Amino acid sequence: MVLEFKEIEKSFGDLKVLKRVSFSAQSGKAFGLLGRNGAGKTTSIRIMMNVFSQDGGEVLIDGQKIDYHKVKFGYLPEERGLYPKKKISEQLIYFAELNGLSYKEAVDSVNYWLERLGMSEYKNKRLDSLSKGNQQKIQLITALAHNPDIVILDEPFSGLDPVNAMLLKDVVKEVIANNKIVIFSSHQMNYIEEFCDSIAILNGGQIAICGDLYDIKRNYPRNKLVVRSVDSDKIQAECGLACEKGEAQGEIIIMLPDAADKKAIMQKLTEKYDIDEIKIFEPSLNDIFVEHAGKQI
Amino acid sequence: MRQFKTIFKYEFKNYLTNKVFVGVTLALIILLGGITFIPRLIGSDDADSTVNIADMPVMLVSCNTVEAGNLDSDIVKTIFAETFKDYNIVVTEENVEAIKEKITSKQAECAFVLDSYTSYTYYVDNLSLYDTNAETARQVFQNMYRMNAMITEGISPEAAQSIMSAQIEYETQSLGKDQVQNFFYTYIMIFALYMVILLYGQMVASSVASEKSSRAMELLVTSAKPTSMMFGKVLSSCLAGLLQLAAIFGTVIVCFNINKTYWDSDGIMAAFFNIPTELLIYMLVFFVLGFLVYAFLYGATGSVVSKLEDLNTAVMPVTLLFIVGFMIVMMTMSSGNTDTLLLKVASYVPFTSPMAMFTRIAMSRVAAYEIAISIAILAVSVVLVGVIAAKIYRMGVLLYGKRPSIGTIISTLRKEKTRR
Numbered sequence: 214m215v216l217e218f219k220e221i222e223k224s225f226g227d228l229k230v231l232k233r234v235s236f237s238a239q240s241g242k243a244f245g246l247l248g249r250n251g252a253g254k255t256t257s258i259r260i261m262m263n264v265f266s267q268d269g270g271e272v273l274i275d276g277q278k279i280d281y282h283k284v285k286f287g288y289l290p291e292e293r294g295l296y297p298k299k300k301i302s303e304q305l306i307y308f309a310e311l312n313g314l315s316y317k318e319a320v321d322s323v324n325y326w327l328e329r330l331g332m333s334e335y336k337n338k339r340l341d342s343l344s345k346g347n348q349q350k351i352q353l354i355t356a357l358a359h360n361p362d363i364v365i366l367d368e369p370f371s372g373l374d375p376v377n378a379m380l381l382k383d384v385v386k387e388v389i390a391n392n393k394i395v396i397f398s399s400h401q402m403n404y405i406e407e408f409c410d411s412i413a414i415l416n417g418g419q420i421a422i423c424g425d426l427y428d429i430k431r432n433y434p435r436n437k438l439v440v441r442s443v444d445s446d447k448i449q450a451e452c453g454l455a456c457e458k459g460e461a462q463g464e465i466i467i468m469l470p471d472a473a474d475k476k477a478i479m480q481k482l483t484e485k486y487d488i489d490e491i492k493i494f495e496p497s498l499n500d501i502f503v504e505h506a507g508k509q510i
Numbered sequence: 511m512r513q514f515k516t517i518f519k520y521e522f523k524n525y526l527t528n529k530v531f532v533g534v535t536l537a538l539i540i541l542l543g544g545i546t547f548i549p550r551l552i553g554s555d556d557a558d559s560t561v562n563i564a565d566m567p568v569m570l571v572s573c574n575t576v577e578a579g580n581l582d583s584d585i586v587k588t589i590f591a592e593t594f595k596d597y598n599i600v601v602t603e604e605n606v607e608a609i610k611e612k613i614t615s616k617q618a619e620c621a622f623v624l625d626s627y628t629s630y631t632y633y634v635d636n637l638s639l640y641d642t643n644a645e646t647a648r649q650v651f652q653n654m655y656r657m658n659a660m661i662t663e664g665i666s667p668e669a670a671q672s673i674m675s676a677q678i679e680y681e682t683q684s685l686g687k688d689q690v691q692n693f694f695y696t697y698i699m700i701f702a703l704y705m706v707i708l709l710y711g712q713m714v715a716s717s718v719a720s721e722k723s724s725r726a727m728e729l730l731v732t733s734a735k736p737t738s739m740m741f742g743k744v745l746s747s748c749l750a751g752l753l754q755l756a757a758i759f760g761t762v763i764v765c766f767n768i769n770k771t772y773w774d775s776d777g778i779m780a781a782f783f784n785i786p787t788e789l790l791i792y793m794l795v796f797f798v799l800g801f802l803v804y805a806f807l808y809g810a811t812g813s814v815v816s817k818l819e820d821l822n823t824a825v826m827p828v829t830l831l832f833i834v835g836f837m838i839v840m841m842t843m844s845s846g847n848t849d850t851l852l853l854k855v856a857s858y859v860p861f862t863s864p865m866a867m868f869t870r871i872a873m874s875r876v877a878a879y880e881i882a883i884s885i886a887i888l889a890v891s892v893v894l895v896g897v898i899a900a901k902i903y904r905m906g907v908l909l910y911g912k913r914p915s916i917g918t919i920i921s922t923l924r925k926e927k928t929r930r
Contacts, residue, residue: 262732264904288732292727310516311733355729 214240214275216261216363216394221270223256229418230256234497236413236423240309242361243385243395245364245405245426247499249506254398255291258365258414261396262286285313291398293352297341302327304340305354312359319358320486326354338353353381363394370404381402382407385464402498412498414505421505430495437494438479440465444486445471466494513734517742521717525750535754539761546765549772567619569597569643570609586654589624593650595644609633622647627655682891696843699793700865702755703800704836708829710751710801711808714743718812718903719821736904741896744805753802790883792871799888800864802893803834812900813906835862839869848873857884860891872877 216238216488223231231253238244248254259265261272263281272279296304297444302323306485309319328332330350335343340351349372356364370378385408389395399405405412413423441464442448448465449456455468471477479491496504512811523529550822573592583601591815601608612618612633620634620643630651632644651672660670702886721727755772757905767784785793807828815824835856842853848870857880858865867884 259732264731286732288729290725290728290732292728293727296721296726297724305521307516308729308733311513311730313512352729466727 214362214392214394215273215510216279216396217271217273217276217416218257218261219273219498220269221257221260221325223253223260223265224268231260231267232418234415234420235270236420238363238394238396238411240394241389241392242410243397243408245409245412245437246415247400247402247405247429247502247506248421249411250325250342252415253258254415255367258288258398261365262288262365276437278307284363285359285361287312287356287359287364289353289356289364289366289369293349294349295340295352295355298339299335299436301332301340301343301351302336303345305351305358307456308355309358312361314359314365322358322360323354327441328360329384330354335453346374346377349373350381353384357384357388364388365398367398368400369397370399370401376445402502406498416506422501425465426498429501433496434472435495436469436477436480437491438467438469438475439492439494440467441490442486442488444488448482452478454478463489513738513832514742517734517738520748520865521743521746525541525746530753531750535757538758543761544759546769546773550769559617563598566596566598569594569599570604570611570612570618570621571772572602572604572606572621572623573597574603576635576718578629589650589654593646603623619675625653626656627651632912646924686880691790691870693843694791695865699797699868699872700836700839700843703797703865704832706751706755706797707801707804707832710747711804711828712825714747714805715808715812716818716821717747718809719815719818720851722813722816723818731768731904736900737897740806740900740903742801744809744897744899745796747805748798748801752798783923792868795885796868796888799885802892803888804828804859806892807831807900810902810906813903830859835865838862839865841871843873858887860888860895863888 218234218236221234222229223232230367231325234253234257236244236246247258256265260267274280274284295308298508305323305327306316306319309322310316312323324333324336327336332347332350335347335351340348343351356366367379369385372453373381382404389408395408397405397409409426411423411425412429414421424430430444439459441459441461443461443463445463445465446466452467454470456465457468458464459466465479469478475493482488483491511622543916569590571586573586587599587601590597598617602621606614606623609618609621609623610633613621613633616635622630622632628651630647633648634641634643646746657667657670657674661667661672665673696751720731763783808825811828812821815821839854839862842848842850853870854865856862858872859866863884867876867881871881
């Protein structure tokens with residue numbers, strides 16, 4: 214299944230929030246929707262889920278106009294919130310039923326997910342008696358319990374401790390493996406980099422860059438080498454090329470005058486020095502993000 | 511439809527498990543049920559204790575200034591004692607100053623001083639709002655004067671007595687509506703509508719507003735259609751309201767029937783419990799439709815505020831609209847003429863018609879087609895207001911921060927419409 218956002222436009226009053234935004238996400242893969250605050254991510258998500266109607270453009274599924282009766286969405290909003298005074302199982306079942314499950318299916322599914330996320334003991338507690346991280350896990354269940362086709366996770370890792378983050382990672386991997394479309398929106402680039410095959414960076418309501426993350430990275434000039442070695446100082450002094458210190462200890466970045474020389478230089482360095490690691494420098498997602506979203510349009 | 515059912519069920523259950531809702535209902539049941547037992551309790555009290563005449567407040571009667579001067583003090587005392595059963599009647603020959611002195615020093619509660627056969631003065635320390643003694647005494651003195659006159663004219667005291675005590679019987683047959691009787695249930699229905707709409711309207715509004723402030727809305731709007739949401743919420747509150755009223759009035763009716771014999775003398779209560787079925791059905795129809803129109807308005811209002819604190823000011827226009835309708839009806843009702851143009855117009859306007867048309871049906875003659883038109887307008891309005899409310903809800907729930915003005919809401923709704 215392919216979800217396609219085609220030339221979507223949206224204004225609130227005189228303010229143009231989205232300007233011909235296009236991207237696509239595939240099932241069995243995760244898609245990262247990035248952008249600074251106010252770039253139009255949440256508006257895009259709301260249009261995707263038919264909460265707002267767009268002023269122009271189309272949302273397509275496999276090339277056809279999306280049928281909201283058939284395609285089920287699961288949504289973890291950035292602004293978390295359920296009924297604080299209500300029993301947890303009660304509201305989870307309610308939301309699952311609202312999303313199309315029968316009462317029995319809802320009960321089974323909610324029980325499965327509570328168990329899966331280690332939350333069964335809180336089943337009959339009120340939501341506001343839980344810690345923030347645990348409330349987040351409960352909220353995640355509302356996004357997953359009805360077995361949606363498209364799962365939208367807005368900042369899913371914020372507020373989770375490393376153990377819970379690991380648990381969520383496993384769950385997300387499982388959802389991707391189940392051939393769902395997973396759309397991530399986050400400012401934690403390491404998670405996006407870990408999960409997402411393709412990304413779109415929004416800036417000022419426009420797509421700044423969009424596509425396969427691997428391809429995006431490959432498209433950067435490959436004229437820098439990252440070298441990690443105990444001899445890094447020696448290399449820097451002797452290699453006769455422009456160098457700068459890397460981020461990690463013992464890491465230097467060597468600028469190549471010509472990208473074609475990389476193989477020969479790598480070979481020379483590995484023969485001559487005690488090298489722990491040597492690779493072509495690729496920008497991190499963080500670098501790409503800062504480059505494309507740094508200046509607000 | 512399934513979503514609507516889920517929402518309806520969930521919201522309805524919320525009412526039934528809401529401690530305040532259950533508490534208020536039980537308290538009202540106990541209070542109003544208890545009131546029906548009052549005559550029974552008071553009645554038994556009266557039988558047990560007779561107040562000693564010496565403990566009753568003293569009423570002085572002075573006849574010594576009367577020109578004719580030959581009133582028998584025993585007769586005066588008997589006549590007064592018969593009329594003023596709660597007083598210890600003392601016939602006195604003291605002068606006015608002494609009588610006044612006795613009243614101000616609390617030795618006597620009040621006094622009648624006859625200036626002549628046809629004029630008297632009533633003296634009392636503090637004239638209470640409910641003191642009708644002076645008026646009551648007028649009849650007594652009038653009878654005394656007439657009796658006396660007849661006797662002087664040569665009619666025997668017995669004949670005079672029988673002339674004076676002749677009873678005229680009468681009966682009233684209302685060919686239209688009995689306003690006196692219908693006044694009470696119209697009044698009670700209007701009042702119940704007033705209470706329930708304000709109470710439940712606020713409940714619907716705050717339910718929406720709290721979902722918005724807890725951000726549960728973010729998830730709700732993506733999970734359910736706004737129309738399902740709005741109709742589910744409002745109809746469940748309507749059912750909860752009806753159930754509450756049924757429980758309260760049901761208990762009162764049962765309790766009243768238990769205590770019926772003690773209430774027999776009270777025409778108002780008896781009239782209230784003898785509502786004609788036809789009127790009861792109209793009451794139900796207008797009640798439900800009126801409730802729905804306002805609950806939708808309240809729900810929509812709840813969705814445009816971001817914080818619960820702002821809710822009270824935001825619902826003000828809706829409340830005012832309702833109070834205007836309430837005032838029109840109340841003022842017309844108390845004027846006694848329910849056929850005014852104002853009330854006629856109000857009985858077709860959907861926001862005032864539930865109260866206005868019901869009042870007209872109960873207290874005046876209204877053609878069946880007029881009722882049908884009014885109900886039809888109201889029913890169509892319920893659906894329209896419901897759909898518009900759902901649209902405002904959809905738009906309002908995701909706008910945080912500044913509350914949108916009515917102008918913004920209308921222009922956004924228009925845009926939505928032209929797009930479709």
